Structures are given as structure tokens and as C-alpha cells.
Amino acid sequence: MTDLTFRDATADDVPAVVDLVESAYRGESSRAGWTTEADLLQGRRTDAEGIAAVVAAPGSALLLAERDGILVGCCELRRTGSVAYFGTFAVSPLAQGGGIGRTLLTRADAEAVARWGSDALEMTVIAQRADLIAWYERLGFRVTGERRPFPYGDERFGIPQRDDLEFVVLRRPTAGDR
Structure with a gap:
């Protein structure tokens, strides 16, 4: 994936990031890829306020992956002690399966080490997403055994x-610690 470029999102990127995340997880457009949550959740996955908060928060970054100047992926990194939270991870549904997600995750790992000296990445995934959890496990994440409640309401x-949604916590050492 040498044709990808990476940069931190700015406030000007918020609408495009919201559109990307929504297209990857919700509604009919998400069914073009394999990360859809459309059968588990309806409604919005995120909004401009939430994305803008990530962009503006100290100790966090929203990393964008672009191909020929077009947004194709994003992820959030947030420092939580020696661990970096990895979330808001999305790849355009029409580009999924081509290595963008793996490349973006590798870049996020390197950024967490370079920015904060993080020794691990941690994330949450809806427990019912066995296919997605298996993908992360192939990339070195392990299920920690910790579960967190889904924010019903x-x-x-x-x-x-x-009515049985919950999150599992996954963690992997960063490349600096592997």
C-alpha cells in the first residue's frame, strides 16, 4: 500500500470522516464491505460533534489514510497512560479487502509509539462481531477477557x-514492544 498517504485530521475534515464512518458501518452502503453493523444497529454510528471532539482533544489524533487525495480510511488514537486506545477505525466499503485497513493499523501502531511511547494498542469490538474479532486476532490482538456494556439508550x-450487545476488549503490544 505504498500509494497511501497519512495525515492528522483537521476540523475541515470532520464532514468527510463522518461520511466515511457511516458508510463503513451503517445503512445499505455498508453492505458493500464486510465491516457492516447494519444487522446489529440502526441509526448513526457517529456525528460531527463526536468526530470534532476527537480532532480537538489533547492526547488524541484522528489519522487519515488517503489515496490520490481521496479519503479511504481513518482511525482514532487516544493516549490512555502507556496504552493507546485505537478506535473510529473505518475503511471505505468499496476499498475493503485490499490491505488499506492493515496498512492503516500498522501506521497507527507506529504513530502511538512515536507520539506517546505507547506499549500497547487497546480497542473494543461488539462481541457479536466474531469475524471482525478474528481479523484483529490475526493481526496480533488478543481478547483480554474484559467486557464492557453497550450504551443502550x-x-x-x-x-x-x-438486547444482548456488549463490547469485548482487545489488546496487542505495539511494534516497539513485540
């Missing part, structure tokens, strides 16, 4: 289509 995270 907070429509900023979507409208659940089932």
Missing part, C-alpha cells in the same frame, strides 16, 4: 436491533 451509538 444513548442513540449516539446507534439503535440496537437486539
